[in-house]
Amino acid sequence: MNKIKVSAVSYTNTTPFIYGIKNTPLIDEIELSLDIPSTCAQKLIDCQVDVGLVPVAALLQIPKYEIISDYCIGATGAVNSVFIFSNKPVHEIKTLRLDKQSRTSNNLARVLLKNYWKQPVELTEDQNADAFVEIGDRTFGKKESFPFVYDMGAEWMNFTGLPFAFAVWAANKSLPSSFIELFNKSMKFGLDNRDKVIDNLPKRDDFDIAHYLNHAIDFALTDKKREAIQLFHQYIQAL
């Protein structure tokens, strides 16, 4: 049988899922690639893979997507790795640079600036922008380096009262239920072994990885997070 092609995110936030994939029989059923989120999205849109840990903003570009898992990369408040870093308070930001690795958080920044802070901004690629979006491991330890730092997991919660899902496991076609069952068992195995995953990651003085993977990232795709995805999609479509 042809292997199912899976693209997962290459960041620390996905390491419990990768542990689950590599330490359960799922590994024999799939061909795995690790990609930055914008590439995960593009591969799923272009049908280069069957399943991706896809930024939720990109679901709008996949005609018949199916969310195949109750696990996600989410947060209930501060996420600690999705930021607007700024040299100015939010109400003085005039220019914003987006993160080429992101799909969701770029849109989230635009949604929050327009609807929550009501601050019109011009998007730019200029290195001298007033503020910029950054996601993932590159943000670890950077919070102290900028005068104004906005954690977008926390700001979305302030705005809507909802948790958030940044990326979900989605397929661009219908897959056998036996595969989906195996897939979810594998994700659960990885999450249940988070202590081992954390022990195997390099320690950092400037970032608490154990807190990040045990508390800041919230892996359960709950009904509230599904509600958040719907609402977020409506805001994106009105941008």
Ligand SMILES: C=C(O[C@@H]1C=C(C(=O)O)C=C[C@H]1O)C(=O)O
């Ligand atoms: C929490 C995060 O969620 C991510 C943010 C994404 C995005 O902005 O498109 C996509 C996948 C997730 O890895 C993060 O990367 O820090």
